[in-house]
Amino acid sequence: MPGATEQKIIDAAVRLFAAQGYDATSVQEIVAAAEVTKGALYHYFRAKDDLLFEIYRLLITSQSADMDRIIGLGLPAAETVREILVSLVVSTAERVDETAVFVRELQRLGEERMAEFRAERRRYHETFLAVIEKGQADGEFSSVVPADTVVRIAFGVVNQLPMWYRPDGAKPPAVLAREIADFVLAGLR
Template sequence: MARRAGTRQTRGSILEEATRLFGAQGYTGTTMRDIANAVGLLPGSLYAHIDGKETLLLEIVEGGIDKFLALGYAAVAGPDSAESRLRQLIKGHVAIVAQNAERTLVVFHQWRYLTGENLARVVEKRRQYEAIITTVVEDGFRTGLFNDKLDLKTSVLSLLGALNWTAEWYKKDGPDTGEEIGERIADAILLGVRGR
């Protein structure tokens, strides 16, 4: 049992250091030797814990997207108005970013280095998240809460762009909490899409 716990701890350290290195040096600029050195292992010893560098990237990216999907599925299934659900999505998205902006940047930028089935899985999950937000915004248009003169696709992509950009400028030690920033972004976006 102690060996299994030690393996999980080592794997957690490997993921943490890989995230940091992918964020600082990029996926292609990070070697297995870099990751091994960061966790204090011989490069060959890494393979006792992982299959390879792409496996690490997939786990980081997919784990991050899964957090956004869980938030999205909870919001889209809720009984509240489209405006309340969109506010919940916006605030939740920013809260996930604020938990670990460094990881979020890897999730948002480094996924392109995945290949084959790994890439297809991640692209599908990204599409699912966009579809969730589209459903909520579309519901707001349909019920008259949001201005139906706005283009749906442009509105959704603009919203995602604004939310995803938060990871670029959010500072954990800044004067504002993730919750405060999420509330302000929700106010700004919702004021922009409200119908008359």
């Protein structure tokens, strides 16, 4: 977890990147919004794109840890799917600006960071896929829809949240998360 100063810088970057875009945001604007010096920013981040990567890294690290914790509980497949989806939707909705910034600015990552991003995302997908496949193999889920299609549909919905979800909207994250999990599980039964 970042320290207080580092978190202030990250939070300022998220707000500015979300409001005006990565290219339109200067390092000077970030340090002014964070109320730190340029030296403080460069102490934690070599360049502005390091901030972008850190926004993603913190989000995916938290989501992966939640998924690993849920799988470690050894619940039946349906409960595992429900818990993973609820956790993923809630964390995405609660951090919708971070998610939106990262999705919109993903192409800014260099080759090495893009490879790291893809590897962690693949691990998340493959772990969730294994839960669905096991549920299908054990007869808990229908096999009518292939597991990889279920994963693509579920994550496709989550990946689109930044496009339409509004924190001040009618549904709080927990309600939306339960509804999405119910939808996916209904398709698996």
